[in-house]
Amino acid sequence: MKKLLVLFLFGSSFAYGQRNFNINETVFGPRQYAPKAIMAQQWIPGQDAFTYLDDTYQRLMVRDAKSNWTEREAINAARIMEILPTILPSKEGAKLAMFPYDYQWKDSNTLQFAVQNASGKHVINYNTASKQATLLASTPTDANNIEYNADLTQTAYLIENNIVIIDNNGKKTTVTNDSNKGIVNGSDYTHRQEFGIKKGMWWSPKNDKLLYYRKDETMVSNYPLIQWNERVATVKDIRYPMSGMKSEEVTLVVYDSKTGQKTTLKTGEPKEQYLTICTWDPSGEYIYVGVLNREQNHLKLNKYQATTGDFVQTLFEEKSNTWVEPQHALTFLPNNPKQFLYQTDKDGFNQLFLYTTEGKLVKQLGFEDVIVDKIHEFNTKGDRLVYTGITNKGLDRQLFEVQIPSGKTTQLTSESGFHTASLSSSGKYLFDQYSNITTPNKVDLTTVGNKTKVNMVTAENPFIGKIDLPRIEAVSLTSPDGTTALNGRIIYPNNFDPSKKYPVMVYLYGGSHAQLVQNKWLYGAGYFDLYMAQQGYIVFTLDNRGSDARGRDFTRVTHRHLGQAEMADQMQGIAFLKTKPFVDQTRMGIFGWSFGGFMTTSFMTHHPEVFHTAVAGGPVMDWKYYEIMYGERYMDTPQENPEGYNQTSLLNKADKLKGNLLIIHGAQDPVVVQQHSMEFVEACIKAGKQVDYFLYPTHEHNVSGKDRVHMYEKIAKYFDIHLKK
Template identity: 45%
Template sequence: MKFSKLPLLLIGFGSLIYAQNQKYTMAEAVNGLRSNLAVKSVSQFSWTDDAKAYIQGTRNAYLITEMQGMKADTLVSLYQLNKNLSTEQKLKAFPPIRFTDKNKGYFTRNGKYYRIEKSGSDWKISDWAALEDGAENVQVLQDQKTLVFTVKNNLYVHRNGKTVAITDDANANIVNGQSVHRNEFGISGGIFAAPNSSKIAFYRMDESMVNDYPVIDWSVTPAKNTNIKYPMAGGKSHQVTLGVYDVNSGKKSFLNIEGDPEQYLTAVTWSPDSKHIFVGILNRDQNHLQMNQYDAATGNLVKTLFEEKSDKYVEPQHPLLFFPGSNTDFIWQSQRTGYNHLFHYHLDKGLVAQITKGDWLVTDVLGFNEKKKEIYYASTQQSPLERHLYKVNWNSFRTQKLTSAPGMHTGILSKDGSQLYDVYSNATTPRSVNVINTHTLASKNILTAENPLKNYKRPEIKNVNLKADDGTPLYGKLILPTDFDPAKKYPVIVYLYNGPHLQLITNSFPESGNLWYEYMAQNGYVIFSMDGRGSSNRGLKFEQAVFRNMGETEMNDQLKGVDYLKSLPYVDAQNMGIHGWSYGGFMTTSFMLKHPEVFKAGVAGGPVIDWNMYEIMYTERYMDSPQNNPEGYKKANLLDKVQNLKGKLLMIHGTQDDVVVWQHSVNFLKAAVDNGVQLDYFVYPGHAHNVVGKDRVHLMQQVTDYFNQHLKQQ
């Protein structure tokens, strides 16, 4: 009897070993973190107005948790909603509810908007609005009565049961109320409602002068063409104005904005008293910004508040942020010192003070605590590889760090600034969710997620610190094969992007950054990834190192990574591959042609091949115009370099790509044929710039098979 437990112990030990030796399927490696391997999270978090409780969604209910005792209770359930609905109306799944306070809210279903309101222990549902078919870009105004939306190219307002057309442009090339300038300059929409809901400002974009570009739908026979407007570098750009609609009178006017019709209108902001509109006017060369104040009633210019100039580019990315309770004082985020920081301005006095300073950048402003005169923000102050949350007093500039655990933190601040919802992950923490009292800094944990990868055979990962030619630190990650044997030699895959507005290397979960990397490590590969100069969140000097010369500085930095890899005794330098998408596809193709001896195989997805064919706003910021920088464009153009290809190159493109249009890789194919160069090529019909969903599994299987075919010893 004494030894009867031994077999059970052995079985248990064997199960543990097996459990920690699972390998990813390709589907798990590609989509697992969004499906069966998803890290548990808090859903649809919001603070109540008084910050005494928070609301979160579950599958069949919303819960409300009181901060004092952390006691959770059901706020509203699916059962309670369905009690008041007919059999035909009953909800099968809980719709996302937007709570306007803890007793009221609204939700949308099949294009219809419904209000909900607590009545005793029950909830009443009432019809609010049925929008036009095809309604998009819907905004609910502050008064909770008015909805603004677009249908095709026109703008509409719904109020008191009636829908009124704000614009009625029959010309489809004139677009109202939608995002402009191809979502550059932090632009994410085209409707700007006044705080008091009395007026609606909106973008009006005339694209009639921009060339049509065909995007073919191959899913029907015969195939169907849809023309889009795609302004290419050096060509004609669209022209944007800013309209103002008075909801009460029904009158519409336009701001009297002077200057080049092709200039960019950015950072659109209402004054808190709804009397003025502020617009950042950026010239097409993107090196001169004027922040102008306009009278919302007359449309006339009041004055220019300030200007920013650069010998390279100015890139506004945020609207003005007014201090609570003030119509005169606001925060402007600017990179003028080399890093994105907060500047305090007054409408009459001008610049009051620079609030944050240092060789690091503010990545997000979370809000204010008006009573204590504090601003809350996220920044790279601790490390470029991490984000932490801080508060700063806008008078004394005293700064305090609010988060201590290493990693990538994001936050949601309560309306009064007294409570902070903090979510973070790091290399060993899948997700931790805490609420922080911003006065005492006492923290309460509301979720510590289990590691969904705990049963998988995971690789060792090393942080790599290298230096660029000018001594700039470069951060990367090296992922070793599972069952690593330092006496063996392994093939290598370098994954890169290395373009503006993206950072690959951070202290977050999973530590690898991508489960496909871990899948490849399970299958005998070393994986290396590094952010070179030109990529994001390291300041202007780091980003602007590529100015007018894309593809050169970045490759020099990535070659430092290659030298590092070659110095490792277990790296098979004869069997190295490279892979990237979009800017990474441009980099991959550039490497295969400009340094053809380095990589044996490459896979370039959605690659920019010729910057003359990429969009004006992005390209001319980093490359200047083709007319002013012909040498830079020529050097970056890959069409006349195809004859240099020595290794194996697979090029992939989505046929519906409206970002890097399909013609980039089609022209490259033609150049390969003209030069007698063999090239592997694959398209994904129906996919735009990225291949997503179940088809992404097919994509990554194809990428994997290509590297297996060409990098593994047969």
């Protein structure tokens, strides 16, 4: 096992006035001790100027190159509240706790934002030159999944499971009228929000047609969630498609707002398939859909005629012996409506591929082993694109610019760390906000080309003089086969004495689409991790194979055997800990939530000799009880992979449990349903094994708010009872 340790950050020497976190700060501390930053930054189109919120969140500030980036106020929340009664349909104002955080610049003088009051949600344009406001669109208070067309002449929204369109004169049109709650229209919760699905409706480029999902889940089993807040408890049924069972049937419908006509895209059979990455052609004549089979190993990018729904052609196909996981809609070039960018990790890392609308691959725009994390803006000519890329073995986020015609890629940011950066519309200036393990936050304004920098913010350590922060150390280990670097961190107790022995808390997740160790402030550590270190624990975290931001091969190793390669990697971390003389191997604990709860319980049953005490929150106990879209991607169906399901099930391993295990579950959990933990508790009873169990009656998959403080206190006390001497 190869290891590389680099010491960073804080010593634990005590300074006057410093103290440990209290339990409330494990939840509310991140905001209280946030390093100084520039929030909600946006470049103004056509100007070398940007705006952001001030420290009070009440004022929108502006800086520009002409004034040498001197700060001044653009508009404040008080002004917005002053003008609202004069333009809102109800002549009613709204009290703003802060300036609208999701504001947008539509042009060099027009600021757009949304506000809410008792009559609904309202979209407003504010002209910074004339200082006049205009109401553009309003939706009622019970509207959900709101989608505005580009010119804001029409707005689509959901009332329960049906779509309504309201125009800017207030006229409402009922698009769907399904009384059966098992038919859901326009919902972003289609395919349970897998495959990058974030919305369920898309307006056409010409603003006259609405594409929407129609989800038929009447054939999916009802799953009961007991509601405890009534005098006599009631049942809330949800549709929950479990692995290997019947799935929902989804179609895509085009509604023509001029004619009222509906057209269903002819996406074909079988009905149990996934319709993803839905994208309108810039002409409005065609729609592109990623059609993914239920097995999730064969994707077709299909083109359909919008007015007839007819299939036109398959542009290309993508196959895998594990899974194909589309996550991003197509991005058309602003200067060429016949070409688009497609993202895929088929060659190892999620990167950009340039295609024509006839399906011809023009070029691959990937750069080295950089993973495209998020694409941003094109330049004004439309021949360059800026994106955030993942580098440094998954630890860093850097800004890149790719020249579309040549494919030449330039890294725009340089300091190792986590960058949130953007270019001005002229391309002359780079706004760069970043942190790393030694830098709480820094904001520089750089002149592109000559690299002249103006420092806007250099944040001080927010804990100095307040909190006695424990020392954090970066750890690099290697996977058991010796081929893959694994990122980790270790947090030491305050006043650490290497001659003493300390109890350990391993905190892990380990599943897909999550990464716990990142090169940003605190190295990605949560406040509960820091709190437990202050209570005298060595706190250790490792991102195993299967977790995010490392590329295709890093994830696919888990296929059909979830938890196995992940535990093997985590055992490398455990072996590392056991080489440390200050680690008490008889007092080791482990804690994880969701997939981390599955990993925690897996360790307590597969490797019962390692951990003395464990806390598993919202844990998957048997993948046959988990939902189809996620579960079958990694495990296939129980019918196809009985060996894998048997190997990964924890219900048939309860008799192996030796240590202390506390299971925590939200009684309303619609993600990892409570049946998982109940079945495991029952298996423990049958095996004669003691297990501790605690429910949060009103919570779903995560425990939030003040109740989260209660949860952390319970977890901390559980470890103290069993691991503290």
